[in-house]
Amino acid sequence: MKETEFGYIKWIQKHLKYRSDVIIGSGDDCAVIKLPDDNLLYATIDTIIEGIDFLSDTPAEKIGYKSVAVSLSDLAAMGGGFERRYALISVALPKKFRKPSFTHNLFKGMHRICKRFGVQIIGGDLSATRGHLTITSTLLAVRNKLAPATRSGVSVGDAILVTDRLGGSILGKHLSFMPRLEEAKILTERYKITSMIDISDGLLQDLRHILEAGKVGATLDEVSIPISQDAEKLSRQDRKSSLYHALTDGEDFELLFTAPLEEAMEIIKDKELKNTPISIIGLAQKPKGIRLCTRQGQITRLTPTGFRHF
Amino acid sequence: MKETEFGYIKWIQKHLKYRSDVIIGSGDDCAVIKLPDDNLLYATIDTIIEGIDFLSDTPAEKIGYKSVAVSLSDLAAMGGGFERRYALISVALPKKFRKPSFTHNLFKGMHRICKRFGVQIIGGDLSATRGHLTITSTLLAVRNKLAPATRSGVSVGDAILVTDRLGGSILGKHLSFMPRLEEAKILTERYKITSMIDISDGLLQDLRHILEAGKVGATLDEVSIPISQDAEKLSRQDRKSSLYHALTDGEDFELLFTAPLEEAMEIIKDKELKNTPISIIGLAQKPKGIRLCTRQGQITRLTPTGFRHF
Numbered sequence: 001m002k003e004t005e006f007g008y009i010k011w012i013q014k015h016l017k018y019r020s021d022v023i024i025g026s027g028d029d030c031a032v033i034k035l036p037d038d039n040l041l042y043a044t045i046d047t048i049i050e051g052i053d054f055l056s057d058t059p060a061e062k063i064g065y066k067s068v069a070v071s072l073s074d075l076a077a078m079g080g081g082f083e084r085r086y087a088l089i090s091v092a093l094p095k096k097f098r099k100p101s102f103t104h105n106l107f108k109g110m111h112r113i114c115k116r117f118g119v120q121i122i123g124g125d126l127s128a129t130r131g132h133l134t135i136t137s138t139l140l141a142v143r144n145k146l147a148p149a150t151r152s153g154v155s156v157g158d159a160i161l162v163t164d165r166l167g168g169s170i171l172g173k174h175l176s177f178m179p180r181l182e183e184a185k186i187l188t189e190r191y192k193i194t195s196m197i198d199i200s201d202g203l204l205q206d207l208r209h210i211l212e213a214g215k216v217g218a219t220l221d222e223v224s225i226p227i228s229q230d231a232e233k234l235s236r237q238d239r240k241s242s243l244y245h246a247l248t249d250g251e252d253f254e255l256l257f258t259a260p261l262e263e264a265m266e267i268i269k270d271k272e273l274k275n276t277p278i279s280i281i282g283l284a285q286k287p288k289g290i291r292l293c294t295r296q297g298q299i300t301r302l303t304p305t306g307f308r309h310f
Numbered sequence: 311m312k313e314t315e316f317g318y319i320k321w322i323q324k325h326l327k328y329r330s331d332v333i334i335g336s337g338d339d340c341a342v343i344k345l346p347d348d349n350l351l352y353a354t355i356d357t358i359i360e361g362i363d364f365l366s367d368t369p370a371e372k373i374g375y376k377s378v379a380v381s382l383s384d385l386a387a388m389g390g391g392f393e394r395r396y397a398l399i400s401v402a403l404p405k406k407f408r409k410p411s412f413t414h415n416l417f418k419g420m421h422r423i424c425k426r427f428g429v430q431i432i433g434g435d436l437s438a439t440r441g442h443l444t445i446t447s448t449l450l451a452v453r454n455k456l457a458p459a460t461r462s463g464v465s466v467g468d469a470i471l472v473t474d475r476l477g478g479s480i481l482g483k484h485l486s487f488m489p490r491l492e493e494a495k496i497l498t499e500r501y502k503i504t505s506m507i508d509i510s511d512g513l514l515q516d517l518r519h520i521l522e523a524g525k526v527g528a529t530l531d532e533v534s535i536p537i538s539q540d541a542e543k544l545s546r547q548d549r550k551s552s553l554y555h556a557l558t559d560g561e562d563f564e565l566l567f568t569a570p571l572e573e574a575m576e577i578i579k580d581k582e583l584k585n586t587p588i589s590i591i592g593l594a595q596k597p598k599g600i601r602l603c604t605r606q607g608q609i610t611r612l613t614p615t616g617f618r619h620f
Binding site for chain 2: 012022127
């Protein structure tokens with residue numbers, strides 16, 4: 001579930017009691033259920049909403065693409081290698097969008113990403129709404145071998161890694177990003193990944209989830225943070241630093257993960273991962289909290305939400 | 311998927327191609343997937359929206375209850391006896407509802423029905439919306455023996471049956487109905503049920519789905535249609551007949567099903583089903599179309615959508 005301001009989710013999670021067939025319940029990127037034959041079923045649900053996750057004039061195909069991609073990113077964060085993937089998609093459609101050209105393109109975008117990742121659209125629901133366009137997708141996947149890559153498991157000394165470059169997603173990437181399923185598959189099959197999450201709320205926010213689960217802190221290395229061109233572009237527009245954008249912008253949908261340092265050194269040299277740059281951005285350490293080692297060698301404390309140091 | 315006016319769903323279904331592990335895709339009450347060990351996974355998604363499926367001042371607990379109950383009703387329509395049931399629930403919350411008292415009661419309603427039917431809430435999503443309160447629930451269930459009860463399979467001569475009484479659901483039942491999972495279990499385990507659906511769009515509409523799938527017609531028997539007290543009450547208010555309400559009102563969430571006549575005669579005598587009245591309301595016949603044999607013995611043709619004969 002997403003982080004929110006009203007304490008709702010923690011209250012709910014406290015009230016949920018799970019049977020033993022629920023391996024992972026609410027609180028990670030996906031739920032994981034043990035099937036009768038010990039295969040694992042992964043499930044996640046995500047909603048995108050007009051005016052918040054996309055604009056009223058965003059092209060329908062991009063909206064459709066994003067609606068499925070966000071859930072696929074959650075799936076990637078649990079590790080890749082899923083044999084069978086399925087989607088159920090529910091669309092609440094306001095009157096202004098009820099034109100065949102819109103709905104067909106919406107479906108085209110969903111279909112494009114589903115085809116790319118072998119996802120079968122097995123069901124859906126279409127309702128009229130007087131409110132905003134709202135699309136909810138549930139992704140299901142079955143996997144039979146690997147243990148899930150969860151948010152918890154990081155230890156002091158582990159390297160913190162991230163795929164690709166960060167920040168400025170609002171300029172376009174949030175509608176066209178590629179869920180990191182293939183990278184996650186290689187990472188989890190070949191290496192000891194101690195924790196993993198996808199970056200939806202921003203690097204610092206999502207790193208905080210991993211660190212809190214592992215009861216550790218971290219020091220990030222300013223020169224190692226991979227900053228995207230769009231973060232640079234945004235920085236020129238809004239006078240915030242590009243580093244600020246890389247650390248706090250949401251919806252990058254890159255993988256943020258940890259591994260023992262020696263594994264991390266192998267990962268960044270893995271030739272099969274060379275299409276997606278992977279960076280070691282810091283180390284898990286005591287004490288708790290997130291620190292930054294600046295370009296000048298100074299240590300600054302970063303607050304996960306505010307971050308007004310730059 | 312729900313019926314709609316814009317031909318969207320049929321267009322999509324035409325474009326969906328399924329692998330062999332998808333036993334039932336889009337177009338029935340649930341999708342059905344074959345798991346690696348031949349167990350079957352049932353999945354359905356449903357959305358309820360403020361101003362359409364409930365009012366802005368509907369008590370939160372009732373909204374929460376309904377959000378899960380509609381999906382459980384879809385599950386019932388595939389037959390009962392599911393061993394393991396799971397829910398993922400996504401809530402798009404407008405500002406006016408962001409009070410702990412509302413969200414807690416919303417969850418209470420979800421939790422109450424989940425507990426009643428052994429459903430584990432394994433995940434969710436909570437988003438802010440500037441539009442209307444919108445709740446999407448996905449229900450998952452695993453079953454290992456019975457073939458699913460689908461919408462197709464009715465033959466000429468089969469009896470048409472329905473649980474409980476129909477019509478006037480808008481007066482309250484649509485927020486408090488009991489999904490017919492236990493009845494469905496007994497029906498599908500003991501009897502040869504040739505087709506089954508839950509009544510969400512109204513008896514005539516949903517009967518049409520079954521008849522079209524089986525390429526048959528039907529004659530209903532006016533005196534046998536079980537009319538609810540709320541249908542009578544509505545009738546006194548709006549001058550439409552109570553029969554009209556029983557035949558066309560949506561959201562009764564009762565089971566509509568067919569069985570060979572000799573099976574049907576056993577069903578209505580089954581003592582384990584005595585808590586829920588079951589009625590034989592007509593017979594599947596050639597030619598296509600739905601006819602009504604009136605109290606006076608006349609045969610009238612019923613149109614599934616309009617029905618302005620009464």
